[in-house]
Amino acid sequence: MNEANTPGVGGVLEQFGLRPIPEAHCYLKYKHERYDFTRFCESGHSSLHIIKEENILPNQIGEFKEIFHRSSIQNWLQDYELRSFQLEDIWSIREACIQALS
Structure with a gap:
């Protein structure tokens, strides 16, 4: 998730020195x-960078x-060696991004 594919989160991410964070x-x-009913864009997912696609059931x-998402964030932190952040830090930043959208 970044300002380009989720307008309104850029300011929150910038406060923490981040440009994107993973979002499930x-x-x-x-x-x-792909049909995304939560975003209003004509081009579908053109601005999303899909790291992994997982088929799930509605339940x-x-x-x-949430378990999948937290695991993905942990892997992202390790892959990019973001030692200044912990999983819960990124989760809190994610929650602040969601709050900024409402």
Whole structure:
């Protein structure tokens, strides 16, 4: 998630010296096309950088998605050697981004 694909979060990310953070985002995929009903953009996911696509069932949107998301953030922190942040730091920044959108 960054300002380009989620307008309104850039200021929050900038406060912490971050440009993007991973976001587990749900969308519908039908006949190899992605449909995102939470964003208003004509070009679909053109501004998203999809790291991993995971098929889930509707009942997995809660606990399963959060566990998957937290694990993905932890991997991201390790892959990019972001030693100044812990998982809970990024989770709090993510929550602040979501709050900025409301």
